[in-house]
Amino acid sequence: MLEVRPVLQVRDVSLGFGGVRALTEVSFEVNKGELFSIIGPNGAGKTSMLNCISGRYHPTSGRVLLNGRDVTDLTPNVRATLGLGRTFQNLALFGHMSVLDNIMVGRHHLLRNNAVTGALYWGSGARREELAHRRKVEDIIDFLEIAHIRKAVAGTLPYGLRKRVELARAMAVEPSIILLDEPMAGMNLEEKEDMARYIVDLNEEWGMTVVMIEHDMGVVMDISQRVMVLEFGRKIAEGLPDEVMANERVKVAYLGIDDDEEAAGESAA
């Protein structure tokens, strides 16, 4: 039987900033094709965890494995070449560049022929490669329905569209897993619904493995296949959305609902 290897394995990851323990021995795995969300109250360690996975932070202890390979000591750029894509909580687009150029930047490391060889051998391999890249980028543009703004300067676009362009750029890397840091933050309801649909399609139609941090609980519970809950840097629950919602510790820690208190309140009334 074929072994199903997780795309992402996080093993006993701890992270400290001076006296602050941002993460304490957190372990979890994400399988190919999953849409996995990390939730928790403010300061629970969600962004710290995403940064440990992407390589922006290095865990004080513990390991991070990508497609079975230990990447703990590798830089974010090397992790990107190994199939890790990400978007940021605060947008990280090149504001002065066009939408198309922003997306092409995402594909830069995939270009085998660089500018010099491309100039020398234009008309052969480099040209074919360039065309293949353009086609891939066009697929992404079609998928995210941003064809009408391809030439627009990224910095001039409304926030919701800039978030979509950022997703396009992350997709352009052709990652085996994509990390989404609060993809709906700052969006209105309509923009949120659109983004949720793109994420679900990305997962279901493109088969992309997704790890998402998101504060909007409704969206998280609607679209995630599995959810992990952090509190004070520790994992307090992991499972199907319904299981997590029903978990007593989660209700108290995250939602501020205590069933015992509720029952006591009802019987006193």
Ligand SMILES: Nc1ncnc2c1ncn2[C@@H]1O[C@H](COP(=O)(O)OP(=O)(O)OP(=O)(O)O)[C@@H](O)[C@H]1O
């Ligand atoms: N660069 C840093 N330097 C010092 N402390 C940090 C740093 N980054 C995070 N922390 C601390 O680590 C803890 C976890 O923070 P983190 O931002 O990971 O939580 P979070 O769950 O993402 O919070 P939020 O939902 O508010 O974004 C917090 O106590 C935070 O103050």
